[in-house]
Amino acid sequence: MILSGIAILLTFIGFPIFYPVPIPPVNELKYAQTALSLAEKNKSGNYSGELYAEAKSLYDSAMIYWQKENKKSRYSRNYNKVVMFAGLSAQKANQASENSRNNSSDLDIKIRKKLSALNDLVADLTRMFADYPLTQVVRSNISKGKFLIIESELAYKENRLLEAEEKLQESEHLLTTSYENAFSNLKNYFRSYPEWKRLIDSTIAVSKETNDYTIIVDKYSRKVFVYLNGEKINEYSAELGKNWVGDKRVRGDKATPEGMYKITKKFESDSTIYYKALLLDYPNDEDTANFEAAIAKGVLPKSANIGGMIEIHGNGGKGADWTSGCIALSDREMDSIFKIARIGTPVTIVGSMSDLRHVLNR
Amino acid sequence: MKNKILMGLAAIVMVAVLASCGKKPQVEIDATNAAITAAQAAEANVYLPAEFAALNDSMNAINAAITAKEGKLFKNFKDEVAKLEALTVKAGEVAGNVAAKKEEIKKEAETILNDIKAVVAENAKLVMKLPKGKEGAAIIEQFKADLGNVDAAVAEAQGLFDKGTYMEALNKIKAAKAKADGLNSEMKDALTKARIRF
Numbered sequence: 034m035i036l037s038g039i040a041i042l043l044t045f046i047g048f049p050i051f052y053p054v055p056i057p058p059v060n061e062l063k064y065a066q067t068a069l070s071l072a073e074k075n076k077s078g079n080y081s082g083e084l085y086a087e088a089k090s091l092y093d094s095a096m097i098y099w100q101k102e103n104k105k106s107r108y109s110r111n112y113n114k115v116v117m118f119a120g121l122s123a124q125k126a127n128q129a130s131e132n133s134r135n136n137s138s139d140l141d142i143k144i145r146k147k148l149s150a151l152n153d154l155v156a157d158l159t160r161m162f163a164d165y166p167l168t169q170v171v172r173s174n175i176s177k178g179k180f181l182i183i184e185s186e187l188a189y190k191e192n193r194l195l196e197a198e199e200k201l202q203e204s205e206h207l208l209t210t211s212y213e214n215a216f217s218n219l220k221n222y223f224r225s226y227p228e229w230k231r232l233i234d235s236t237i238a239v240s241k242e243t244n245d246y247t248i249i250v251d252k253y254s255r256k257v258f259v260y261l262n263g264e265k266i267n268e269y270s271a272e273l274g275k276n277w278v279g280d281k282r283v284r285g286d287k288a289t290p291e292g293m294y295k296i297t298k299k300f301e302s303d304s305t306i307y308y309k310a311l312l313l314d315y316p317n318d319e320d321t322a323n324f325e326a327a328i329a330k331g332v333l334p335k336s337a338n339i340g341g342m343i344e345i346h347g348n349g350g351k352g353a354d355w356t357s358g359c360i361a362l363s364d365r366e367m368d369s370i371f372k373i374a375r376i377g378t379p380v381t382i383v384g385s386m387s388d389l390r391h392v393l394n395r
Numbered sequence: 396m397k398n399k400i401l402m403g404l405a406a407i408v409m410v411a412v413l414a415s416c417g418k419k420p421q422v423e424i425d426a427t428n429a430a431i432t433a434a435q436a437a438e439a440n441v442y443l444p445a446e447f448a449a450l451n452d453s454m455n456a457i458n459a460a461i462t463a464k465e466g467k468l469f470k471n472f473k474d475e476v477a478k479l480e481a482l483t484v485k486a487g488e489v490a491g492n493v494a495a496k497k498e499e500i501k502k503e504a505e506t507i508l509n510d511i512k513a514v515v516a517e518n519a520k521l522v523m524k525l526p527k528g529k530e531g532a533a534i535i536e537q538f539k540a541d542l543g544n545v546d547a548a549v550a551e552a553q554g555l556f557d558k559g560t561y562m563e564a565l566n567k568i569k570a571a572k573a574k575a576d577g578l579n580s581e582m583k584d585a586l587t588k589a590r591i592r593f
Contacts, residue, residue, distance in 0.1 A: 059463045063456075063459065066455050073448050103462065167536075172536055172537055172540040173543070175540070180548060183573050352526065353535075
């Protein structure tokens with residue numbers, strides 16, 4: 034009787050102690066936790082966001098199941114799901130870490146390449162369009178694009194790669210749009226090159242045939258060339274109308290006309306406010322015909338005026354395109370050209386004496 | 396005999412008491428979570444990201460340890476309570492350090508915001524003196540556009556600074572300063588080449 038009492042008592046005490054219970058998945062959870070922590074350090078939230086979020090969610094599930102199992106009698110607990118979720122969490126976290134390392138390394142390379150490409154693009158823009166009348170919007174966009182490159186470089190140096198990339202994308206958009214806009218404008222302008230070439234050849238030929246002086250104005254290079262007997266004998270720097278790209282269409286458009294003209298009058302210092310001046314026969318017959326056609330088509334209003342008084346004159350050397358369409362030379366150079374010019378001397382004004390390819394390779 | 400039976404019963408009672416005496420330290424857990432939340436509200440994740448991540452790591456580890464112990468027959472959360480209390484203190488320290496770090500960033504941004512004013516003013520004078528030789532006009536136009544962008548960036552940085560987003564303000568003003576300094580050098584080079592005094 035006493036012995037059976039003791040046996041029952043020992044069973045009651047010993048059962049909970051010695052009965053095998055499932056081992057809690059402490060190590061599995063710890064491993065998942067370490068993997069998550071490493072993923073966080075590797076900025077997986079930034080570079081492998083989806084996997085990292087999945088890993089965190091799986092870890093949370095593991096913890097929830099563990100707490101759920103803890104509420105059961107310790108003999109009926111089953112940690113399989115906890116172990117499974119913890120294992121998956123660790124796996125995803127490790128993947129996130131690796132992806133993050135790879136992605137950030139790829140991004141690093143991508144940023145360096147893009148930075149170099151965009152700096153080249155800025156150099157091209159500067160080289161090709163330094164003296165081209167770009168619109169204020171295009172100039173401002175180029176400027177913003179360049180500023181974003183600096184911001185990106187700083188972000189890159191401080192390892193804020195995503196921010197660096199974002200800035201570069203913005204910059205790339207602004208700079209490529211500006212380049213395309215400027216280049217397309219330039220290309221359109223140079224479509225007239227065959228016609229310019231014809232005018233140039235014809236003017237040089239006249240100089241050769243007549244054994245006399247002819248003058249050619251190259252608007253793109255801001256040069257005035259003097260030919261004698263088909264040979265270039267002199268060149269001067271010129272300043273033009275602010276909107277020098279394209280032909281003159283109407284009074285007040287600040288454009289310098291293009292075409293073949295002749296000097297119709299010479300003004301000495303006492304007859305002009307621009308030191309000395311050579312008046313051209315703008316508008317010539319072709320200009321008048323084009324102007325009337327533009328009015329007939331409704332491109333220009335009926336009240337439009339074709340303008341006139343286009344001259345080669347002095348007071349130049351300001352370094353800016355400031356005239357209302359005339360060609361301004363420094364007074365010293367004006368003296369030089371004034372000496373050889375006479376009434377009837379041909380003056381041909383073209384966009385460029387070189388084709389676009391040559392202009393771009395300068 | 397009676398005594399032995401009584402002793403056995405007492406042992407059973409003791410086991411029951413020991414098994415149920417360790418309660419999950421919910422009060423301490425809540426206090427630590429609140430301290431971590433407060434650190435986040437103080438922008439520890441922005442100004443001290445590594446320290447903030449370490450707080451979260453520690454909290455996760457403590458949670459796991461508590462859950463592990465919750466499943467045991469004899470629970471004793473003494474260690475975890477101590478760790479929670481220490482972590483609460485640490486979270487408070489991190490939150491406090493944020494203020495110091497923020498102040499440091501604020502001062503740095505403020506210094507550059509002040510420094511740039513002189514460069515911007517000098518640049519405005521230099522651009523007026525730039526040589527107007529061939530291509531000068533267009534280059535001056537581009538310089539003016541660049542200077543305008545620097546002005547805009549300074550205004551943006553000042554706005555961010557006034558809003559209290561010092562880190563963003565610092566990043567913006569650093570870039571503006573770099574650009575303004577670059578323009579300053581470029582213009583001085585151009586003036587030196589043209590032998591124009593500045």
